[in-house]
Amino acid sequence: MMGTPKLLILLGYFLIWNSPGVLGSYRRSSSRCILVPRSMALCYDIGYTEMRLPNLLDHDTMAEAIQQSASWLPLLARECHPDARIFLCSLFAPICLDRLIYPCRSLCEAVRSSCAPVMACYGYPWPEILTCNEFPDDHELCISSITDESASSKRIVPQASCRDCELEEPTSAKEILEHFCNSDFAVKIKISRKNKTSTIADFDLDSKLEVLKHGPLLKTETYSKFKQWLDLDATCVHNIMRGTNTGVYVITGEVQNGKVVMVNKAYAWHKKNRNLQSAVRRWRHYKCRT
Structure with missing residues (x-):
C-alpha cells in the first residue's frame, strides 16, 4: 500500500491539464x-x-x-x-x-x-x-x-464484503480453533475510545496484548503492527466495537506483504462466550489439520 512509485520519476505520464471547470473554481x-x-x-x-x-x-x-x-x-x-x-x-x-x-x-x-x-x-x-x-x-x-x-x-485485491470485520458469534470451540489454524494471526486485545465524542479513528490499544498466534509477524513487532492497524483501518475497528466505548476482543486475519495486518474476524471476549474461552485455553496444545 505504501510502496507507491516516486511521482517525480513518473511525471512523463502525469501530464498537465488546466481547466477552471473541474471541481469548482481554483484560486x-x-x-x-x-x-x-x-x-x-x-x-x-x-x-x-x-x-x-x-x-x-x-x-x-x-x-x-x-x-x-x-x-x-x-x-x-x-x-x-x-x-x-x-x-x-x-x-x-x-x-x-x-x-x-x-x-x-x-x-x-x-x-x-x-x-x-x-x-x-x-x-x-x-x-x-x-x-x-x-x-x-x-x-x-x-x-x-x-x-x-x-x-x-x-495482483490479488480483497473483494468487497459487507461481512468483513463483523463481530462474530462463536458457534463451537472446534470451529474457532480451525479458524485460528487457517489465519495468519490470532490476538486478544483491548480497545477503547479516547473519549465519547471522538471521531471514528480515535481509538487506543491497551499495552497488554496477548498473542495467541503471531504467524509471519515477529514477536517484537506485533504490538506496533496492531497499533498501525488501529490507526489505518479504523472503519473496521468501529464496525467491531458497534458503538461501545471499550471492549476486549479476539481478532484474526492475514498479514499482507509481510507488513500490513488485515483483520477479517473478531469475537467479543466475555464470560458468556464459553466456546471462545475454551478455544483460547485449548489453542496452545491444539494440532491443526494439514
Whole structure:
C-alpha cells in the first residue's frame, strides 16, 4: 500500500491539464507551495515534498486538509484499488508545479468502481465532490493510472464484503480453533475510545496484548503492527466495537506483504462466550489439520 512509485520519476505520464471547470473554481492567485507534513499520513512520502494550498478540494488550511484526508485512511487499508492513494493525493495534496495537474476521468472511474462497494459496506456513499464526469478525458492532458496493467491483473485485491470485520458469534470451540489454524494471526486485545465524542479513528490499544498466534509477524513487532492497524483501518475497528466505548476482543486475519495486518474476524471476549474461552485455553496444545 505504501510502496507507491516516486511521482517525480513518473511525471512523463502525469501530464498537465488546466481547466477552471473541474471541481469548482481554483484560486490560483492565492495558492502557495507548502511542504507535505509528516502528519498528513495519506500523502506523506508519496514521492514529492511540496503541495499546493488551497488544494483541488478547496481546503484552505493544512489543518483542514490533514483532517479531511485522514478520513480516507481506512479505505486505503482495505486496498480496494492500487491507484487509490495516487488519485486521492492528486486532490488533497496536488504537486507544486507551475500549472495544475488533475486526475484523468478513467483513473477516477477505476478507483470508484473498486472502492465504492467497500465504502457502501460501511454506510459511506461515494462523495459527490468526486464525481468522475468532472475530470478530463484520457485524450486530454491529465494524471493517468501508474499501475502496470499486466501486474495489476495478477495482483490479488480483497473483494468487497459487507461481512468483513463483523463481530462474530462463536458457534463451537472446534470451529474457532480451525479458524485460528487457517489465519495468519490470532490476538486478544483491548480497545477503547479516547473519549465519547471522538471521531471514528480515535481509538487506543491497551499495552497488554496477548498473542495467541503471531504467524509471519515477529514477536517484537506485533504490538506496533496492531497499533498501525488501529490507526489505518479504523472503519473496521468501529464496525467491531458497534458503538461501545471499550471492549476486549479476539481478532484474526492475514498479514499482507509481510507488513500490513488485515483483520477479517473478531469475537467479543466475555464470560458468556464459553466456546471462545475454551478455544483460547485449548489453542496452545491444539494440532491443526494439514
